[in-house]
Amino acid sequence: MAVSWRCCDATACRAAGAAALRQRLEAEVGAERVKPVGCLRLCGQAPLAAADHPDGSTELVAGVAGERRLDLDHPFFALQRPVVLERCGLVDPSSIDDALAQGAYATLAACRLRRAAELVEEVVRSGLRGRGGAGYPTGRKWQLVAAQSGAHKVVVCNADEGDPGAFMDRSVMEGDPHRLLEGMAIAAQAVGAAEAYIYVRAEYPLAIERLRTAIAAATERGVLAGLPIQLRIGAGAYVCGEETALLHSIEGGRGTPRPRPPYPAVSGLWGLPTLINNVETFAAIPAILREGGDWYAAMGTAGSKGTKVFALSGAITHTGLIEVEMGTSLRTIVEAMGGGGSGVVKAVQTGGPSGGCIPAELLDTPVDYASLQELGSIMGSGGMVVIDAAMAMPELARYFMRFCVAESCGKCLPCRAGTVQLEQLLDRFVEKRASPADLAQLEQLCGMVKATSLCGLGQSAPNPVLSTLRFFRAEYEAALAPGVVP
Amino acid sequence: MATKPEPPAPHGLGDSLVERLHAVQQQHGYLPPEELQRLARAMARPLSEVMGVASFYHLFRLVPPGLHRCVVCRGTACFVRGSERLEASLRQRGVAFETASCVGACGQAPVLVLDGAVRSGDPGELPWL
Amino acid sequence: MSVDPPVVHGHINGQVFSAAADATLLQVIRAAGLQVPTLCHLDGLTPVGACRLCLVAIEGHPKLEPACVTTVAEGMVVHTHTPELETYRRMAVELFFAEGNHVCAFCVANGSCELQDVAVEVGMDHSRFPYQYPQRHVDASHTQFSLDHHRCILCTRCVRVCDEIEGAHVWDVGYRGSACSIIAGLDQPWGEVAACTSCGKCVDVCPTGALFRKEDGTAEKHPHPERAAQLAEARHEHRWTNP
Numbered sequence: 001m002a003v004s005w006r007c008c009d010a011t012a013c014r015a016a017g018a019a020a021l022r023q024r025l026e027a028e029v030g031a032e033r034v035k036p037v038g039c040l041r042l043c044g045q046a047p048l049a050a051a052d053h054p055d056g057s058t059e060l061v062a063g064v065a066g067e068r069r070l071d072l073d074h075p076f077f078a079l080q081r082p083v084v085l086e087r088c089g090l091v092d093p094s095s096i097d098d099a100l101a102q103g104a105y106a107t108l109a110a111c112r113l114r115r116a117a118e119l120v121e122e123v124v125r126s127g128l129r130g131r132g133g134a135g136y137p138t139g140r141k142w143q144l145v146a147a148q149s150g151a152h153k154v155v156v157c158n159a160d161e162g163d164p165g166a167f168m169d170r171s172v173m174e175g176d177p178h179r180l181l182e183g184m185a186i187a188a189q190a191v192g193a194a195e196a197y198i199y200v201r202a203e204y205p206l207a208i209e210r211l212r213t214a215i216a217a218a219t220e221r222g223v224l225a226g227l228p229i230q231l232r233i234g235a236g237a238y239v240c241g242e243e244t245a246l247l248h249s250i251e252g253g254r255g256t257p258r259p260r261p262p263y264p265a266v267s268g269l270w271g272l273p274t275l276i277n278n279v280e281t282f283a284a285i286p287a288i289l290r291e292g293g294d295w296y297a298a299m300g301t302a303g304s305k306g307t308k309v310f311a312l313s314g315a316i317t318h319t320g321l322i323e324v325e326m327g328t329s330l331r332t333i334v335e336a337m338g339g340g341g342s343g344v345v346k347a348v349q350t351g352g353p354s355g356g357c358i359p360a361e362l363l364d365t366p367v368d369y370a371s372l373q374e375l376g377s378i379m380g381s382g383g384m385v386v387i388d389a390a391m392a393m394p395e396l397a398r399y400f401m402r403f404c405v406a407e408s409c410g411k412c413l414p415c416r417a418g419t420v421q422l423e424q425l426l427d428r429f430v431e432k433r434a435s436p437a438d439l440a441q442l443e444q445l446c447g448m449v450k451a452t453s454l455c456g457l458g459q460s461a462p463n464p465v466l467s468t469l470r471f472f473r474a475e476y477e478a479a480l481a482p483g484v485v486p
Numbered sequence: 487m488a489t490k491p492e493p494p495a496p497h498g499l500g501d502s503l504v505e506r507l508h509a510v511q512q513q514h515g516y517l518p519p520e521e522l523q524r525l526a527r528a529m530a531r532p533l534s535e536v537m538g539v540a541s542f543y544h545l546f547r548l549v550p551p552g553l554h555r556c557v558v559c560r561g562t563a564c565f566v567r568g569s570e571r572l573e574a575s576l577r578q579r580g581v582a583f584e585t586a587s588c589v590g591a592c593g594q595a596p597v598l599v600l601d602g603a604v605r606s607g608d609p610g611e612l613p614w615l
Numbered sequence: 616m617s618v619d620p621p622v623v624h625g626h627i628n629g630q631v632f633s634a635a636a637d638a639t640l641l642q643v644i645r646a647a648g649l650q651v652p653t654l655c656h657l658d659g660l661t662p663v664g665a666c667r668l669c670l671v672a673i674e675g676h677p678k679l680e681p682a683c684v685t686t687v688a689e690g691m692v693v694h695t696h697t698p699e700l701e702t703y704r705r706m707a708v709e710l711f712f713a714e715g716n717h718v719c720a721f722c723v724a725n726g727s728c729e730l731q732d733v734a735v736e737v738g739m740d741h742s743r744f745p746y747q748y749p750q751r752h753v754d755a756s757h758t759q760f761s762l763d764h765h766r767c768i769l770c771t772r773c774v775r776v777c778d779e780i781e782g783a784h785v786w787d788v789g790y791r792g793s794a795c796s797i798i799a800g801l802d803q804p805w806g807e808v809a810a811c812t813s814c815g816k817c818v819d820v821c822p823t824g825a826l827f828r829k830e831d832g833t834a835e836k837h838p839h840p841e842r843a844a845q846l847a848e849a850r851h852e853h854r855w856t857n858p
Contacts, residue, residue, distance in 0.1 A: 012593045015604035043593025164588035165562035202545050203589050235543030238587055252502030254542040259664040259684045313563035313592035320593050385562045399565050410795035412665045417710040420793050421744045448706045451679055452667045519801055533800040534787035541789045
């Protein structure tokens with residue numbers, strides 16, 4: 001038996017020359033021994049390929065000529081705990097036969113023999129919380145939708161992964177799309193939904209292609225338990241990650257949020273009871289139903305169960321995709337797995353434009369919902385960007401505020417007009433011409449926008465400012481105009 | 487803006503306004519006004535609603551695009567790794583470009599998307615141009 | 616036979632209230648003779664909760680809630696004028712003034728402008744935030760009316776009255792974020808939009824001087840925001856108010 005190769009065929013590796021590497025390997029061992037797979041994790045070294053040797057050993061190489069051999073015993077790989085990503089990188093994402101051979105849809109088939117309430121109960125026991133950012137208990141959401149009396153219910157997958165610095169959901173969709181479909185089909189059975197939608201952002205063409213292929217194949221094979229799943233493509237609006245805005249967008253309208261209640265569980269898509277979860281949440285479902293809620297709940301911490309996928313990027317040696325147990329410390333992630341900063345690590349940004357910066361001295365913080373929130377950041381969807389000493393914090397805060405200005409839908413005043421004023425205030429700090437009054441106004445306006453905006457985008461837009469003010473206030477004070485004493 | 491709950495729509499791919507706008511843009515490269523008018527008539531929707539939706543989303547173009555399309559990623563990883571310098575280099579060379587909030591190729595930061603292909607490299611070099 | 620909704624009780628600013636269980640907090644506040652400022656809200660139109668001026672504090676709720684879209688509940692304890700709310704309301708009005716070009720002295724609506732009234736109510740005489748002086752335009756293409764975008768606060772009353780009461784849906788919101796504007800048709804000159812019936816309801820409900828009759832000069836606008844509720848009642852319940 002000869003060696004077989006798995007070549008990463010995801011966005012990052014494609015950008016770095018995956019096609020050339022694959023051609024080279026095909027010429028070497030024959031096309032039938034080379035298969036395309038999803039993310040092999042260490043995106044910063046792309047393109048990547050893994051060799052499976054007849055003796056059962058595996059090696060990982062990088063570079064268009066496969067010239068760099070990577071150490072699979074490195075903590076970056078060794079400390080991963082793949083649950084959501086258990087098949088990502090092993091399975092050919094375009095082949096339903098390969099997915100079926102590796103166990104796809106087996107859990108769904110088993111679930112069809114169980115009562116719906118049992119499935120919901122299993123998810124409640126797992127302690128799984130929404131992986132899209134807000135962290136609402138998934139089981140409770142399922143209970144709410146299951147309890148709705150309407151005959152017509154809908155399951156919606158939020159695949160509008162818009163946080164800059166986040167690519168977990170893209171990796172799942174590109175690497176193991178059948179897992180997502182299976183999770184959605186189980187959810188539909190559990191809550192009694194008859195149709196399903198995936199709302200995916202247009203910026204992910206490869207994920208869209210893989211999902212299209214997967215849905216067509218799964219429908220043709222009849223493995224989705226009769227659930228029709230439709231794709232809806234976004235058109236460039238971050239705010240559509242907010243659930244009510246997302247529903248408006250699926251309905252074909254402007255992606256503006258509306259006040260809740262009513263929550264989508266009661267009145268969602270076209271007024272129907274709607275279960276909305278994000279990609280990673282659905283992708284965790286097959287493993288939870290296969291192994292049991294208790295198995296999942298045994299991982300992680302008291303308030304944050306299971307595993308979480310993070311996209312590690314920024315000023316760090318090893319960038320890429322990791323899945324670790326909840327409660328793993330930031331230090332383990334950044335220093336052991338990420339190999340430390342490419343410069344001096346100053347902070348880790350989590351939660352994107354809704355999150356904050358954890359300073360280097362607090363790297364021992366465990367990654368769980370409560371600990372991050374206590375520090376004024378959030379778990380968010382899983383983007384983790386390492387910031388080095390070269391980056392001035394007011395500038396980073398302005399970067400996120402500019403993002404929010406560009407992405408505000410304009411419906412409510414505090415977000416539409418308040419973020420514009422916040423960006424201009426931050427300009428004064430970046431350009432070192434601020435006054436002490438500006439600092440006071442910055443804090444006051446942050447409080448106002450946070451407390452009064454209509455949806456999560458506006459309510460969390462001040463977070464990057466507030467968190468950098470909390471831990472790096474000296475940088476703001478140093479940015480006051482010369483001669484001004486705070 | 488639909489201010490009243492819409493009646494349960496006939497479900498099916500292609501029945502939403504956003505989907506139809508995607509189809510028009512795919513065919514014409516942008517959303518010509520006469521096509522928006524035709525779409526409003528076909529879907530029996532008010533003109534202002536069609537325009538309201540078309541102008542809301544950043545990927546919908548209301549004017550014809552150039553021959554090549556260059557989109558610079560403004561994601562956090564790209565920002566931390568010099569996307570602002572990348573934009574400056576492009577401006578210096580007179581290259582027209584759009585921006586995206588994040589294309590999700592953070593491991594390769596900074597990146598841009600040139601005619602649909604993700605490229606990365608030194609912000610000062612621009613080897614692909 | 617219709618069944619009356621059950622009655623719930625609670626407190627607003629220390630005062631006891633009883634209300635139908637499907638009433639909004641705003642209705643209850645006004646019925647109690649109390650007042651919170653509003654701009655996007657207008658009786659007779661679907662509430663949107665966008666201007667955030669009517670936010671109130673409800674004990675036990677982690678967030679402030681907009682009174683216009685919040686339904687009362689048994690035992691609710693509501694505060695309408697905490698120091699925090701007063702600070703935020705004043706800031707909100709400042710943001711409104713700073714984001715547009717509002718010059719009361721030259722405005723058709725001077726003296727009958729709801730934005731002006733709210734500014735007086737919250738005690739705002741100038742904006743501490745820099746005025747943005749946005750480049751906007753005036754659409755005078757309609758034979759009877761004009762739209763001065765400089766004075767528009769994006770309350771969307773015109774959009775809703777035209778859609779929900781007149782049924783013409785001439786207006787909508789175009790673009791997004793701080794670039795949002797009210798658009799007619801395909802963002803065309805108003806006068807070119809065939810759907811407009813020239814009924815003038817949008818002018819009647821506009822809270823500022825953004826929409827006005829061409830014959831009106833400075834301080835001569837006389838809006839009729841009450842008409843939305845009257846028409847809605849006539850349309851839906853076949854009850855006519857005879858003023």
